[in-house]
Amino acid sequence: MSSNKQITAVKLVLLGEAAVGKSSLVLRFVSNDFQENKEPTIGAAFLTQRCTIGDKTIKYEIWDTAGQERFQSLAPMYYRNAQAALVVYDVTKPKSFIKARHWVNELHEQASKNIIIALCGNKYDIVESEDNDVSTENEDDDSRKRKVSVQEGQTLADDEGLLFFETSAKTGFNVNEVFTTIGKHIPEATSSENAAGQERVDLTNRLDSSSTESTCQC
Amino acid sequence: MSLLNNLISKASQLSIFDKQPTEKRLSKDELFCNEYHISQGETIVDECAAELAIENSFNKNFPEVPLESNLSQLRFLSGKVYLSQHFLIFRDTYDRQSGCLKLHLSMVKQLKRLPSRNYLFLLSILTYNDLRITIQFVGIRSHCEQFSYNLKTCLTKNLKATPELVPFLETLYSEFLLSKNGSSRMDIVTPPPGGLGLIFKFPGDPVKLQNRIKTKAWWNYLKRNGRNLCINFDKSFLRLINVGLPNRLRGEIWELSCGSIYDRYMNSHEYTDLLAKNQGKSSIAIDEIEKDLYRSLPEYNAYQNPEGINRLRRVLTAYSWKNPEIGYCQAMNIVVAAMLIYMSEDQAYWCLDKLCGQIIPGYYSKTMYGVLLDQKVFESLVEKTLPMMHQHFNKHDIQLSIVSLPWFMSLFLNTMPLIYAFRIMDIFFLNGPKTLLQVALAVVKINGEKLLECEDDGECIAVFKDFFHSLDEHIPDIHYKNKTRFQELLVVAFREFSHISDETFVQYRTKNRNEVISGIESYLKKAQLRKLPKTPNLKEEHLSNVYDRYVSVLNNNYVEVGSDSSVMNFKMFAKFMDGLVDWINLEEKENIAQQKSFLIKLFKNWRSDEETGLTLENIAVGMNKLMEHDLMTSISNFFEIYDVNGTGKVDRDGILQISEDLIFLTTPWRDGYLFDEITNKAIESKIAEKIVEKRKNFDSSDEISIPSEMNFDKEKWVHEQSQRYLSLTSNFLHRAFEYALPEEENVDLIELEESEGSEKKSVIANPALNPSAPVYLNLPTFRMVVLADETSELFFTRTFKQSIHLDQKVEKGSTNVRDLFNNILADGRRVAVEVRRRINSDHTSRSSEKSQGSNTGAYNEEDDDFTANDNNEDNDYLLNNAEANVLNDSIPVEKGDKAFLQHIDHQIGSDQEGEKVIDF
Incomplete structure (x- = not known):
């Protein structure tokens, strides 16, 4: 990594229903780890991760929010000024998809105008085997674990102009891709373009301030 | 001495009242309960200035009552005793910290009145835990007597609790x-x-x-x-x-x-009873609890073990049953897990209850307003006490509350190492929530220098994280020699910020309360409205008003604003509708029964299931139905209200109910409170006629000025309209029974009856008129009956919606008949069109070309609305046109209606406005 390279700080917020795997996605991305029992997120957790995409380095400042319904009114504090958002649902839980839709609507209405939103259908590992199994193709089968089809996710993403992924924090499937793709969509940060407070650019090589920070080569 | 005491106690009483400038002022009893941490519901039975001495009587030789000779040796504190249903409480008046006795009456083993001496009134109490308390009353004799009598009464009443004491x-x-x-x-x-x-x-x-x-x-x-x-x-x-x-x-x-x-x-059995009662039941809260059980203080061994997990599960579950409004909120798991290390389940359960109910109310509620409010208070106090820090945070757009929220919610338990967090808890339980503020302020102050170098939230979080993990380190600083960072924190928190008193706290909470609540409210409003299904007949503004009204009705019953579990019961629904629609006025006692009967039908029709009341969604969908633009849907919506069983049939009783309801629903038009389109047209036509008459030699190129006021026979219009609405109802009843279908299954029964007796024969000839012959209306018949009458058809198309004021934020509008007339004049365009029409038809023969020419010349957007009418050259315009318009939907009704309300004010104010000038 060249030391003179610009580091773009990107504020990214994770939203979604409780227990869809928001914190796990972050943990996978930041530490390439997976944990069954993690302390619950009170309000929100803050983590950072550096990522090199092509010739630019992005420092993700990740706000991982609590999913419990009653914490939702706190969300504006966290998505304020965010340049990117990850709206997560669980492909086995249709309710979480409805909630995702609400979050997308809210972000469009309330968040920064140019926010990049990625829609993530998480827990792909649970449905992976049945997806590959041709014999269980019947869509109406109740025994199928997948309750939100790829098509539904894709349609929502197309309608609302979102990036779309199906991921698994457990196996790591597609996780880095989500963050890399978001990074590619972040506009080249030059200080003159930035509206005040919209984007933070780290021009100096400041010492890493967060103990959770690490680097990854995506 | 006694006088002085009285004065002091009076003064202290006054200060109690002054310190709570909250919106809802707490009663004296509530303040009393809060101050002494006893459960709400206790009331002060009596109070008296007194002096009190406490001794340990465990010594075998200790006399049960103080000897007269020893009295002078006792160390008396002077203050005030309060008696409530279950407590005797004494507080030292001079120094609140030097003495405060809390005695639960169950602990009284013996109460004796000492022989009086020098007019002193003395009581001696012996308790089960070997204290001997001597009370010397200060005050007039009769009051002392009264107090001791009251004490005796309370003790007697409390006797039944005493058997529970030893266990x-x-x-x-x-x-x-x-x-x-x-x-x-x-x-x-x-x-x-x-x-x-x-x-x-x-x-x-x-x-x-x-x-x-x-x-x-x-x-x-x-x-x-x-x-x-x-x-x-x-x-x-x-x-x-x-x-x-x-x-x-x-x-x-x-x-x-x-x-x-x-x-x-x-409440010694509540915990176990509650668990037993709800065993095996499931709830959302329980699902949420299950998810977090293994995530509560996982570093402590017990929570890797079934014993610990089960205790945690039981306490959280029991509380979610006790207080379903709160249910379970993340962070409660951490707090309870911490309590359970030192407390039995029963103890932790009640401690959690106290925490959520009295110490930090609203922290774990569905809106979390309590904890959000305290973040605001914290930020304000940083601004006041650490202005430099505040400026820095402002400058760099750092939101301190983001960082501090978890501190407050988890009582620092997931922030600092447990042993230190427990020390904070020790003080917190005694001193209440101000402890959290003091510690948080101290944390910011101690880390001030480092924080001033931070430029964003993330860096601040890192500074705090480092600090909390170095609490056991010793400080090199000379002032704090050999002290740990934690000790420094305590000193700063409780000495330098000791001025953050309960009073300051209350004051700041009050100051920020409205802002926080309105912030939450507006967020929830947006979120709730976003969730609603599509309601095409309601404008955004209508929905917003519906929401405000909905919440304002609920708020009178719930402290918690905008809680999404809230539903309206019937009483609230009636209040919701009162004044929103012209036909519901709960103060109108005359037809109150009728109003209620219709509202009940509407209530049942709107709710999604029989168990609950109306949700916001129910109300929005219901209102959307009432405002239905499509005639056919509007009729079938109305029919559904009476088709209670969903069979598609409305029976005889139903038909009678519809007709009765129609009478009351049309009251605004029958009383001339509102004018329908037919009346409006007629009046417009009349005005036009008058104008044309006045200026016989009108040339179509002349300007038409509409006078701001005119003399009308108002009574006549009101009367005519009233008649029309009366006949609407009678026509309905008549036609409904005429076209009602006989219930076929029952035909046999009628025939049987017929063979039994012949006296009913003539009635049976017309089954509809026979009260015993079941008949019904189905939707097509109902539709036919409605469409058969012009007024009633119009009623379902547009008139009815006039009486629903979704666009009004204010309470009932005070429109009267005079305004209605003036309004017609104010909306001069339509009158002008009518005048123009009349003139045109008069002049068609002689100057049609000219008039047409100028017509095109003055063509503008406003006139655009009338082009459809222009085609209608019929001289007998009045009624025919009204009817035609109902079918064609071509009259700009909405514009007219809006102008109805808007122009009233304009009209009264200036004459100039009244003179509408229209070019031809």
Whole structure:
């Protein structure tokens, strides 16, 4: 990594229903780890991760929010000024998809105008085997674990102009891709373009301030 | 002396009243309960200035009552005694910290009145935990007599609680400790149940924490000042707490400090009963709890073990049943997990209840307004006490509340190492929520220099994280020689920020309350409205008004704003509709029964299931139905209200109900409170006629000026309209029975009856008129009956919606008949069109070309609305056109209606506005 390279700080917020795997996605991305029992997120957790995409380095400042319904009114504090958002649902839980839709609507209405939103259908590992199994193709089968089809996710993403992924924090499937793709969509940060407070650019090589920070080569 | 005491106590009373400038002023009794941490519901039965002495009477030779000769040797505190249903409380008036006796009446073993001496009125109380309390009343004799009588009465009433006393005392470590060390009359052999620490070890090194020494100090204190249900709090109590509680006593002192011990004593079986009653039931809260069980203080051994997990599950679940409004909120798991290390399940359950109900209300509620409010208070206090920090945060757009929220929500438990967090908890339970603020401010102050270098939230979080993990380090600074960072934190928090009192807290909460609540409200409003299904007949503004109204009706019943579990019961629904629609006015007693009967039908029609009331969604969808633009849908919506069983049939009773309801629903038009389109047209036509008459030689190129006022026979219009609406109802009834279909299944029955007796024959000839012959209306028939009458058709198309004021934020509009007339004049365009039409038709023969030419010339957007009418050259315009328009939907009704309301004010104000000028 060249030391003179610009580091773009990107504020990214994770939203979604409780227990869809928001914190796990972050943990996978930041530490390439997976944990069954993690302390619950009170309000929100803050983590950072550096990522090199092509010739630019992005420092993700990740706000991982609590999913419990009653914490939702706190969300504006966290998505304020965010340049990117990850709206997560669980492909086995249709309710979480409805909630995702609400979050997308809210972000469009309330968040920064140019926010990049990625829609993530998480827990792909649970449905992976049945997806590959041709014999269980019947869509109406109740025994199928997948309750939100790829098509539904894709349609929502197309309608609302979102990036779309199906991921698994457990196996790591597609996780880095989500963050890399978001990074590619972040506009080249030059200080003159930035509206005040919209984007933070780290021009100096400041010492890493967060103990959770690490680097990854995506 | 007594006079002085009286004055002092009066003054102190006054100050109690002044310190709560909250919106909802707390009553004296509520303040009393809050101040002494006893459960709400206790009321002050009596109070009296008094002097009081407390002695330990454990010594075998100690006399049961003080001897007269010893009285002068007793150390009396002077203050005031309060008597409530279950407590006798004494507070020192001079120094609030030097003495505060809390005596639960169950602890009174013996009450004696001492022989009076020098007119003094003395009582002596002996308690089960060996305290001898001597009360010397100060005040007029009759009051003293009264007080002691009241005390006797309360004691008698409280007798039935006393059998529970011994088993309860056996659950307390303080009793065991004293009994074990031979300083109590109680003989307790088995140690009481305690927290998980007994099995899984208490956090921290007991030697390093000086556990033994601390326990001994407490033993001394408890011996001298009593304990649990009867204890005197003096300065050394606070001192003992400040150095940290010993492991085995911690749970009990927590519940004693916060007062949950009294709730536990008075409801000794609630916890187990509640769990038994709800065993096997499921709820959303339980699902949420299950998810977090293994994520609560996972670093502590017990929570890797079924024993710990089960206790945690039981306490959280029981509380979610006790308080479904709160249910379960993340962070409660951490707080309860911490409590359970030192407390039994029962203790933790009641302590949690106290926490959520009295100490930090609203922290874990569905909107979390309490914790959000305290973040605002915290930020304001940073601004006030650490202005430099505040400026820095502002400059760099750092939101401190983002960082501090988890501190407050988890009472620092997931922020700092447990042993330190418990020290904060020790003080928190005694001093309440201001403790959290003091600590948070101290954290910011101590880290000030580093924070001033931070430029965003993330960097601040890192600074705090480092700090909390270095609390056990020693500080190199000379002032804090050999002190740890944690000790520094305590000193800064409780000395430098000691001025953050309960009063300051209340004051700041009050100041920020509205902002926080309106912030939450507007967020929830947006979120709720976003969730609603599509309601095409309601405008955004309508929905917003519906929401405001909905919430305002609920707010009178719930403290919690915008809680999404809230539903409206019927009473609230009636209040919601009152004034929103012209036909519901709950103050109108005359047809109140009729109003209610219709509202009940509407209520049942709108709700999604029979169990609950109306949700916001129900209301929005219901309102959307009432405002239906499509005639056919509008009719079938109305029909559904009466088709209660969903069979597609409305029976005889139903038909009669419809007709009765039509009478009352059309009241605004029958009373001339509103004019429908037909009347409006007629009046417009009349005005036009008058204008044309006045100016016989009108040339179509002339300007038409409409006078701001005209003389009308108002009564006549009102009367005509009223007649029309009366006949609407009678026509409906008539036609409904004429076209009603006989219930076929029952035809046989009628025939049977016929063969039995012939006197009914003539009636049976027309089954509809026979009250015993079942008939019904189905939707197509109902539709036919409605469409058969012009007024009624118009009623379902547009008229009815006139009476629903979704666009009005204010209460009932005060439109009267005069305004209606003026309004027609104000909306001069339509009259002008009518005038133009008349003139045009008069002049068609002689100057059609000219008029047409100028017509095109003056063509503008406003006139655009009337082009459809222009095609209608019929001279007999009035009624025919009205009818035609109903079918064609071509009249700009909405514009007219809006102008109806808007122009009233304009009209009254200026004549100029009244003169509408229209070019031809």
